Amino acid sequence: MEKKDVPMDGGKYGGFSHKYYVPDENGDYVRVLSSGWEPLNIANDKFWESVSEDLAGVLEKVKKGELSPLAYHMNRHMMDAKVLAQYVGLPRWRVKRHLKPRGFNSLDDEALKRYASVFNITVEQLKETP
Amino acid sequence: MTLKKKDKDFIHRISAHCESGSIASLLCNYGIEVSEPLVFGIGSGLFFGYFSYIKMMEMPLIAFRNMPGKIMKNTAKRLGVRFEIFTFKDPEKGMDALDRTIDRGIPVGIRAGLYWLPYVPDIVRFHFNAHNLIVYGRNGNDYLISDPVCEVLTVCSRKDLMKARFCKGAMAPKGVMYYPSDTPDNVDFLPAIRKGIKEVCHVMIHVPFPLIGVWGIKTYAKALKKWPEKYGERRVPLYLGHAIRMQEEIGTGGGGFRLMYAAFLHEAAHITGDDRYLEMSKRMMAIGDEWREFALHGARICKNRASDGDNFDRLSDIILDCAGKEYQLYKDLWEIVR
Known part of the structure; x- marks a missing residue:
């Protein structure tokens, strides 16, 4: 070149x-x-397309009540349960439990605050999805 | 050996790759005039590794450079510069230590998570935890930042910087910060260049491990053929796009660092006065172009699978050809430097 x-x-x-x-x-x-560079733009578009597709799928599941809003926020920040567990300092199996509505609803304020601070949002915002 | 920091203000230097760029920038501000490709070459930055079992956002890791932090260590050792390197467990302590150092007027290199830096454009915002940048001062809680891959100087708040420095996940930086504490009076580049090239050749052709070096490139080429059936019609463009991004996205200087290495060989020819490096540089440039050819054809497949003549066999052939040419190149380079 x-x-x-x-x-x-x-x-x-x-x-x-x-x-x-x-x-x-x-x-x-x-x-x-x-x-x-055009080839790279194509590759990037492909990647972001798939990210937003995955996110839409998760959002649908949250609306159906299969997953908790925490799962939506986690996916919005392109994390998985393993990384999120490191951020909040909990074992992975507990974070996985909080991704389900039942586990999420049983969280106390302290734990909710910890999750919210990872995503730089308030507890109220954490409980909401668009 | 004393520390001779230039009295002038911090000079921001734009570079292609974050780690070699920030090391070059720091050294220049301490009176050692080095270009970015030279640091990349002396630090033996060139590498290849196809680690299909290490997942990066569910995708196989395809590395075109050595481990983060290696370029700094190699360059420091070979140029006789001493770097002070600190890591921290407690984020507050890490930020306080950074404050104390920059308040003394010392520009500090830090490693941080790209995702949490507020000035990064959305298109490259993903969880890459080994981004290098330089903090050269602060106004209260606003840190003045010279990011080597960003064209302009930026600022970042204390809260955001703390989050970025202490991000979690693979390759977590643990708030690492570094600055040169001792620089030699005059630097001898000849042995440094020789050692830098020697290590690259050694890793690329002499290490008997099928996932790294030229052997790794061949493994990658063979694996690529099986991608369509392995990942399925729907997912395979995503994996191919990932491979292209790993190779060409910001920080690689194009062609998976091959173009930058060509620039290094060209500079090496000027410093050593050895014209054989010039020919090597041209050959490396041609190899880099071939890698870019791969990206070009790959992108076509990504966009429209049915296009003529572009298929995974062809992609695999391009990379196999690269592997052959690179093998010959490292062999010839080895003859020069050994």
């Missing part, structure tokens, strides 16, 4: 654009900022 080949296909990177070290016309290496 040379300087003229650096892709400029656009993307939603903000200040985080891709940087490539490529030779310019004289063969000296320069750092070039790229606005994005």
